[in-house]
Amino acid sequence: MDLPKEFISRTREFLGEEDLNKxxxxxxTTSPTSIRTNPFKWNNTVDEEPVGWCQNAYYLAERKPFTFDPLFHAGAYYVQEASSMFLDRVIKEYVKGAVIALDLCAAPGGKSTLIRSALPEGSLLFANEYVKNRSQILAENIIKWGNSDIIVTNNSPADYSQFNNLFDFILTDVPCSGEGMFRKDEMAISEWSIDNVLNCQQRQREILKDIWSTLKEGGILVYSTCTYNREENEDNVKWISEELGAKVISVPISEDWKITGSLTDEELPVYRFLPHKTKGEGLFMAVLKKSCRNESEENGHSYLDEKRDKKNKKSNKGNSKTFAVPQSVKEWLNESDYFTFDSNETTIEAFPKRHYETYDKVKDKLRIIHKGIEIASIKGKDFIPSHSLAMSTSINMEMFCTIELDYRSAIAYLRKEAIAVDSSYPKGYVLFTYRGLPLGFAKNIGNRTNNLYPQEWRIRSSYPPEEDPSII
Structure with a gap:
């Protein structure tokens, strides 16, 4: 690997010659492959090496063709780099009750799905991505994971600055110079420079300043990068502590994990994952607790400007036409009383009642691209069940005729091909499953089915393996 000379010399300064060579x-070498199973959909263990710092996470002996595993598309697991899963250990240590959380730079969704799996019941998660096309990928992965208490947004960090004291927990996995991605991404090597490191450091500080007021007094902020240098890591953690007002707090770890601490003279409890020591990619993480800095936080001011909120409510009154949601459609969800249902001319959505007030106060101020569960689309008098419903852990499967597919048929369905079914099945909407997990809906019209799998999600490759490559 042809690494930049300046990267080599700078890394030698804080690692030393021996560790640099390693x-x-x-x-x-080839990066290790790891997955994390979805505890809301898959309770079985996996016969692979566990990741020590994260529940339901495993290293695989070899990389599998995940694209051709129906369980991957059903949201039974997520392919995620092991080092980043240390976030699970942080949440289990410091989040003990229901919270409102934010994953600020969330695409493609690995850390968001991890956060939601680790948070206590009754929590609400905002998953945000600034880049528009990446936010669509984020929404896809959130929908597949199947939880209703998530709001996906496409906003800049500055857009969130209007919400004072909204969040109890924030992850800022900030854009960085990407040194920890060198063995996975050749472009990260070609784009590296000292100027880029310093530019990233300043951009990271701007992001943190934008988001800091949204964190409640006593709230937890996790700062992470996938890079090695001190400017974007220890120096920024020290800056957060001194300039923004935070205490850097520690997380209990096992010596067996071979996680490295601070590589500067600062005695900070930070966590470095160096791939020649720890099984994973390069990662840096620090955990900070917000202290009281000013009177407004002491007085516990609301996270929204009250006058502006009233003005927005008034200006948006009557902007959308709503329809009564039929009880028969509500019953497509288990425990439908848990949800508030919204409808307009085209769609029906459900969102947890306990969080609806929060959603109602932010909906006109953020670009929300997904929330809760999209239950159905409306076409005339017909209610067409949505793919979001199929993926939801709240779906009432007893309300639909379910048809279990074999492997070849499951792949054909995921390629959006027409699936033939036995004439004994009733006409109407049917739910295809694989190994008991929903894959999606189709409309049985007798001699054939109309495949309702999302066009943009379909498997495009024409060469699936002969046998099921599933690893769980």
Missing amino acids: LVEVLD
Whole structure:
């Protein structure tokens, strides 16, 4: 691997010659592959090496063709880099009750799905991505994970600055110079420079300043990067502590994990994942607790400007036409009384009642691209069940005729091909499953089915393996 000379010399300064040589050597090896199963959909263990710092997470002996695993598309697991799963250990240590949380730079969704799996019941998660096309990928992965208490947004960090004291927990997995991605992404090597490191450091501080007021007094902020240098790591953690007002707090770890601490003179409880020591990619993480800095936080001011909120409510009154949601459609969800149902000319959505007030106060101020569960689309007098419903852990499967598919038929369905079914099945909407998990809906019209799998999600490759490559 042809690494930049300046990167080599800078890394030698804080790692030393021996560790630098080991790091360079390991960067020429294949990255380990790891997955994390979805506890809301899959309770079985996996016969692979567990990731020590994260529940339901495993290293795989070899990389599988995940695209051709129906269980992957059903949201039974997520392919995620192991080092980043340390977030699970942080949440289990410091989040003990229901919270409102934010994953600020969330695409493609690995950490968001992890956060939702680790948070206590009754929590609400905002998953945000600034880049528009990446926010669509984020929404897809959130929908597949199946939880209703998530709001996906496409906003800049500055857009969130209007919400004072909204969040109890924030993850800022900030854009960085990407040194920890060198063995997975050749472009990260070609784009590296000292100027880029310093530019990233300043951009990271701007993001943190934008978001800091949204964190409640006593709230937890997790700061992470996938890079090695001190400017974007220890120096920024020290800056957060001194300039924004936070205490850097520690997380209990096992020596067996071989996680490295601070590599500067600052005695900070930070966590470095160096791939020549720890099984995973390069990652840096620090946990900070917000202290009281000013009178407004002491007085516990609301997270919204009250006058502006009233003005927005008035200006948006009557902007959308709503329809009564039929009870028969509400019954497509288990425990439908848990939800508030919204409808307009085209769609029906459900969102947890306990969080609806929060949603109602932010909906006109953020670009929300997904929330809760999209239950159905409306076409004339017909209610067409949505794919979001099929993926939801709240779906009432007893309300639909379910048809279990074999492997070849499951792949054909995921390629959006027409699936033939036995004439004994009733006409209307049917739910296809694979190994008991929903894959999606189709409309049985007798001699054939109309495949309702999302066009943009379909498997495009024409060469699936002969046998099921599933690893769980």
